[in-house]
Amino acid sequence: MTTLLLIVSALLLESVGSLPLLVHLGAVSHPLHFYLALHLLAAALTVLALLRLFPPRYRRPPLATGFTLFLVVFFVPFLGVAAALASLTFGLRRPRRKKPELCTSVSIPELPYRPLKVSGQPRFGHGGLAAVIRNAPDTERRVGAVLATRQLRDKDAIPILRIALHDPEDDVRLLSYSLLDGKEQKINSRIRDLSRQLETLPKGATGHLHEQLAIQYWELAYLGLASGDVLQHVLGESLAHLDRASELLGEEIGLLFLRGRVLLQLKRLEDAEQSLQRALDLGMSEMDVNPYLAEVAYLQRRWRRVRELLSVLDPLARAEPPLALVADYWTSIP
Numbered sequence: 001m002t003t004l005l006l007i008v009s010a011l012l013l014e015s016v017g018s019l020p021l022l023v024h025l026g027a028v029s030h031p032l033h034f035y036l037a038l039h040l041l042a043a044a045l046t047v048l049a050l051l052r053l054f055p056p057r058y059r060r061p062p063l064a065t066g067f068t069l070f071l072v073v074f075f076v077p078f079l080g081v082a083a084a085l086a087s088l089t090f091g092l093r094r095p096r097r098k099k100p101e102l103c104t105s106v107s108i109p110e111l112p113y114r115p116l117k118v119s120g121q122p123r124f125g126h127g128g129l130a131a132v133i134r135n136a137p138d139t140e141r142r143v144g145a146v147l148a149t150r151q152l153r154d155k156d157a158i159p160i161l162r163i164a165l166h167d168p169e170d171d172v173r174l175l176s177y178s179l180l181d182g183k184e185q186k187i188n189s190r191i192r193d194l195s196r197q198l199e200t201l202p203k204g205a206t207g208h209l210h211e212q213l214a215i216q217y218w219e220l221a222y223l224g225l226a227s228g229d230v231l232q233h234v235l236g237e238s239l240a241h242l243d244r245a246s247e248l249l250g251e252e253i254g255l256l257f258l259r260g261r262v263l264l265q266l267k268r269l270e271d272a273e274q275s276l277q278r279a280l281d282l283g284m285s286e287m288d289v290n291p292y293l294a295e296v297a298y299l300q301r302r303w304r305r306v307r308e309l310l311s312v313l314d315p316l317a318r319a320e321p322p323l324a325l326v327a328d329y330w331t332s333i334p
Contacts, residue, residue, distance in 0.1 A: 043073040142172045158224050184225045191216045207248030214241035253284050
C-alpha cells in the first residue's frame with residue numbers, strides 16, 4: 001500500500017507541476033520554478049517506489065542505486081516519472097529470457113596431487129596393433145593402426161608394417177609400403193653419404209667411417225629391411241667394414257660385439273662365439289653379451305652351456321623382457 005501511495009503521489013506532483021507550463025496558467029508567477037520544485041519531489045518519491053519494487057539483488061548498494069535512479073528520473077522532464085515506473089519495473093520483473101549459449105565455460109581442473117596410476121598392460125602395443133591390422137573389419141581402423149606404428153621403435157614397427165603389406169585394401173598396403181620404404185631410404189641415404197666421405201679422406205683416417213658404415217648395413221639386416229640374397233649382401237658388407245675398422249682402430253669392444261652379432265646372423269657360429277667372448281673379456285657387460293653367447297650355444301645344441309650363460313645373469317636383469325621367459329625356462333632346468 002505504501003508503494004502504491006508513493007507512485008500515485010509522484011504522478012500527481014509531476015502532473016500538477018507540468019500543468020502551468022503546458023497551459024500557461026497565470027496563477028503561478030514562476031511556472032518553471034514551480035515545476036522544478038514539484039518535479040524534484042516527484043523524482044524522490046519515484047526513487048523510493050522503485051527501490052521497493054526492485055528485486056533485492058538490484059537494490060545493492062542502496063545509495064548508489066538510488067542516486068542513479070534519481071538522475072534518470074529528474075533529467076527526463078514531464079515523462080520521466082511515468083517512463084521510469086513503467087519501463088524499469090516491467091523490465092526487472094519480467095526480464096527477457098536468455099538464449100541458450102552455444103559454448104560452455106569449463107574451469108581448468110587442478111593437477112592431481114599424486115601421479116596417476118598407469119596400467120602395466122597398455123591398450124595398444126606391438127601385439128595390439130598387429131591384431132587390429134589382421135582382424136579389424138573397418139579399413140579406417142587398420143589405416144590408423146599402420147599410422148600408429150610411427151610412434152614405435154623401428155624394430156617393433158617394421159614387422160607390423162610387413163603384416164600390413166598383405167592387407168586386402170590398397171590404402172593400407174600403400175601406406176605401409178610407403179612407411180617401410182621411407183625407413184629404408186633413410187638408411188640408404190646415410191650409407192651413400194658415408195661412402196662419399198670415405199672417398200675423400202686418406203685411408204688411414206677412415207676407421208670411424210668404416211665403423212659407421214658397418215652399423216648402417218647392420219641396421220638394414222637388424223630391422224628386417226633386407227631378406228634373402230639382399231640380407232646376405234648387407235651382412236657381408238657390414239662384416240667387411242667391421243674388419244677394415246678393426247685394422248685401423250684396433251680391438252674395440254663395440255666392434256667385437258657387433259662383429260659377433262653379424263657372424264651369428266651369417267651362422268658362422270664359432271667365429272661369432274670368439275668375437276663375443278673377446279668383447280666379454282675386454283670388459284663388456286654379461287647382460288649384453290651372454291644372451292648372444294647363449295644363442296650360439298643353443299644353435300650348437302650345447303644345452304648345458306645355455307643354462308650356464310643365462311644363470312649367471314643378475315636376477316633383476318634376467319627378469320626384463322624379452323629375456324625373462326627364456327631365462328626362466330633354462331634356469332629352472334635341474
